[in-house]
Amino acid sequence: MKSKHIKTIFAAALFSTMVLAAKPAEACTGFIIGKDLTEDGTFMFGRTEDYPFQDGNAAHNKNFIVHEATTYQDGDVLHEGDTGFNYPHEATEMKYTTVSDGSRDDGENLNGDYGEHGFNEAGVSMTATVTASPLAYQKGNHKEIEKVDPFAQVLEEQEKAKIKEKALAEGKTEEEADALAESTYHRLGALGESGMTDLILPRVKTAREGVELMAKVLDDRGAYDGNIVLIADPNELWYMEILSRHQYVAIKYPADKFSVFPNTWFLGSVDFNDKENVIASKDVIAVAKKAGTATYDKDGNFLIARSYGPNKYSPGDQSRAFAGIKWLDPDADVHYEDQFYDLLRTPTHKDHKYTVQDAFALQRNRFEHLPQFKPDDEVPAGYHKKWDDPVYKYALGNRNVIDPHVYQTGLKLPVGFGGVAWMGLGQSRNTPYISYYGNITKTPDYFHPQSQSYDTNSWYWTAQHIDELASSNASLFGKTIQNRWKALERAEIKRQKMQNDFYETAGLTAEQASGAVTQDFFALTDVVFKEMKLVESKMEAAIKGDRAALAYLEDVSTLPELPALHLKKADSAPTSFEQKKFDLKDLDKIVQNENGKSIHHMVTPIVTPEKDMKAMVKQVAHQDKAATYSLMTTEKKAMDKTDNALPETGAKSSLLASSLGLVSLALAGALMKKKKETV
Template structure:
């Protein structure tokens, strides 16, 4: 396996606005006698839902006005899903298969898929059928995993899709562009796709190199904007996991899949999601020239609403082996709090917050420390990083403690124990960041530009 403990891992930053809270919730297992219907408050997308839905975790928006955007979660059947990584289809393809205005989009995908699938492979097939039937209103990348497999799926145009299984000994880093390369239509274990996608491409003369079937080059943009917005982030992720490989951050030929030079730890994934090119001239708060520091779009930035890592450990029941790591706000200035997939309720502070700051919101607790640090970065970044390090150690200690307790817990007491773990672990992180914010506010009083050094004896 590519990971040190054999876990499967999928992860992503959700980026939208700099002040746009997320919640964290658990939907219970439900069985209904009557047919249910999903209707999007975003674009009107409508579809019937199965009568039985599995329990799953999710991170919805603070408001339903623009859609649910549940984004990521782990279900009771041992499947994790993250949706979506926004991407773009080229105009040539859209001329033959345009986007569908009221088709399925990012805000609905987790809600109408995750409760109804029992494997990562089934997730790809299930969502692929929805895209074919209803069309989609945008181009997206979607991640699925279970205890044995990780799949990355991409949609293009209104109805096209492909998916590739990430090899057990490899990893993939993806930014906001179509990334899957060569499709091997004879390898059913590693690839899934819309049944007639080859005919669609051939009949409409879409392939610039008919000797191969490179999804990225047939359906993607691959334009100059990628060189400052997308490819540098892929380069950074690969630089962290393969520092021995020398590549250009503006290369259009960075591979979709690589083998890391070492076994991957959760901390490596956290480092990638939190990166702003530390150790390179491209760090916005580093020592490069002004043009270098602002040349590339960082991975972690103020518009990150939440960052998640969905880990499924081998040889453990999903209730304990599934861990939903969640960092609210800017990943580089927050911490990843682990929640067991088997919990049945989330802490109260993860149910509060709106676009205006409030003290009762987990999102705003972590965001406040971030904003205060940014105001006097050179003075406060050490304090922030010291707090992050302290909390990360506390989190790991508590996580291991609760894992041991859960393994010997009675079945009828497991829910309560995992809920307690979520409360205690998130509570210690929140408390430390509240103390950090109080300290930074106090110290900020001496950093006013109107400050005057006067003689206190006068």
């Protein structure tokens, strides 16, 4: 979530000293799923960035870029004009990726880059941030904390209010007074969201180092506003809450828990003596005591969020936290009316394993599993929506989402890979996720346009336009577009699994590996972007009455095959994986795997060495097209209505999702066996 000085469309003031903004800043939802709970043993984490709260679907351009490793001179500084934050560059800084605002590098960088999330070349990943500052109307302990250790934003807004008041008294107009206040107030140079990734990623080699650097800067410079930050490396993941200008607590996230956290603080009690797993400011308890807000549980443990935060969640925070918890754990003993939700959660069914598709579904969720609620961007004409409406709530997959992303870390890959990121760039409900490794060296041109209005050559603007067409013509398209992207993603997941398996043992140099994954990322995005442009044109035709265009979109067998992979082990010839096609009847053939569980039969891949240096790995592209379309045709009405009441790996998974997941497992086993025989 953003709190920009120049471009903000809602009041920057978030505390009691300021006037309530006309539009509540309910935005951004983070999640974490511990590695013991996932199907592939990875930590999964991510966030939806929601902005800018305009009428209709959100429109705020995003770029996906690679920042090259850079050598700096003495005196060079990182400058974020949004907060006035300056920090000296190191002599050499590492390569890193970010998904930044299209307005990046605008002159004096007045609005900040807002790097949001990325990897660095050391394998560290980060998403920043889930803004956690309470809203102006909220009551709670934060009001007293503000008197003792106020965020820089609060102090700056107070100064601007005084300048404006004086200007009005001198006879200036409201507009003139606002302009004078904005141009003359003193920026305190505190660290805010706009510069966090640019500060951390080029400098640190582990997640812990990232948290320690954040802590050092917060101790010295202070925080602009409240935030929640996630920093990971291949070995661990850290969750950090920035509670006031100089107070913070970070924990090493446990492997057996999951969390869903919108825009407020959630931490309960921690063992401050456990320096291995907790990093906290030295005065975090003392400040709360001084403010008279220190809160303890029945056992005398200091409760962090309750000591620093509001006494009740905002309606938008309540609806997203509740919906997320119930999506990931339908039997969780939580209720919408609960005053607080625990951050660290244990699934009711401990043997349940989550997949990346469950994470996508979480970020797309629009209360399909909670029929008592409806998304508040679907309020019908004439309906008077209340502030905390009993029916229409702020959904996870709302119209304001502009940057959904999911990270997977902890794969058995060389450190430089970092992990796998799945990026949406657009409204999660109608945009496809695409995957990439952290060691890519560049990104295609369609991720670079910085235009502030529709650009046909822009990935973001194409995705945004597709969502606009779909949401404005919901009765025509229903979930046709989302279902199409889900089918595409199933093929991408298989392709990504093949890459992961290969690179675990490829033995490539960092340069060889980064070159290969960059080449494959370009090939993938080329196919997907062309498909997005085709979908866009077919939707426009369907809106004009072209029934054939609509039928084309509904038929997922018209999706393109994904490109071949460029995989070559060190000191060996490339390897080619050829996958035979299979018919619908193959789905009915059941065999037993080595554990005695039923799996859907499929022909074993043929693995052969190739002399031709141009040989590629042919991915298992859309062997499920016919099966997918057949099942989708049968279940389309049900899917449009509910989109399934549980995650795709839950008890009510469709036959297709179950069978394809098992097929992938069978393929992986056969593939690994064949690799050993031929490489």
